[in-house]
Amino acid sequence: MAKPLIQMALDSLDFDATVALADQVAPYVDIFEIGTPCIKYNGLKLVEELRARFPNQLILVDLKTMDAGEYEATPFYAAGADICTVLGVSGLATIGGVINAAKAHNAEVQVDLINVPNKVECARASAEAGAQIVGVHTGLDAQAAGQTPFGDLQDISDLGLDVRVSVAGGIKQSTVQQVVEAGADIIVVGAAIYGAPSPAEAAREIRELVDAAAV
Numbered sequence: 001m002a003k004p005l006i007q008m009a010l011d012s013l014d015f016d017a018t019v020a021l022a023d024q025v026a027p028y029v030d031i032f033e034i035g036t037p038c039i040k041y042n043g044l045k046l047v048e049e050l051r052a053r054f055p056n057q058l059i060l061v062d063l064k065t066m067d068a069g070e071y072e073a074t075p076f077y078a079a080g081a082d083i084c085t086v087l088g089v090s091g092l093a094t095i096g097g098v099i100n101a102a103k104a105h106n107a108e109v110q111v112d113l114i115n116v117p118n119k120v121e122c123a124r125a126s127a128e129a130g131a132q133i134v135g136v137h138t139g140l141d142a143q144a145a146g147q148t149p150f151g152d153l154q155d156i157s158d159l160g161l162d163v164r165v166s167v168a169g170g171i172k173q174s175t176v177q178q179v180v181e182a183g184a185d186i187i188v189v190g191a192a193i194y195g196a197p198s199p200a201e202a203a204r205e206i207r208e209l210v211d212a213a214a215v
């Protein structure tokens, strides 16, 4: 089994704290996600800073674009993003716009299935349109209401589409094995790392668990 990538969600609003956290966990993660509140607050400057500091990690900018796909995503790819996200609920015109922007920068697109009523249909259409990643995602508010991404992950993974499947939504040490076995290609972890007493130690544990589960 190919080893899934670990994506660290940087969800603070504080520029310097975000860079410092990224420094701590860098040895253990493959992708830095600049989370939606963080990118709205800090903008392109943070993409440029992380791009310059971390040539060995991919950078995902969690734009969650809803309209004007190509126009909105283009400057973030130009600043160094490897992946930008677009909402599945935005529809194929907007998704196609972000795909155009990604193509122009030799980069990738993730369609976020958050709050999409028919996730299977959206995942199929996104793959056909040329997205490289679909994200099964239980957002922070839905997590607070008790929801999890596990059932949807299995449904999307079982489709066997020609896309990588990302999973986000409260993933922690005790659920890593479950999401690896369900077929996740990218495992997103936010609070379980940044909320830990030692984020570096938590990231190291997650790395070990992912690598062990993927053997």
Ligand SMILES: O=C([C@H](O)CO)[C@H](O)[C@H](O)COP(=O)(O)O
Residues within 6 Å of the ligand: 009, 010, 011, 035, 036, 037, 062, 138, 139, 140, 168, 169, 170, 171, 188, 189, 190, 191, 192
């Ligand atoms: O994408 C996220 C959320 O919608 C805020 O933008 C989180 O980064 C993502 O859910 C991962 O964080 P955890 O759920 O805390 O692992």
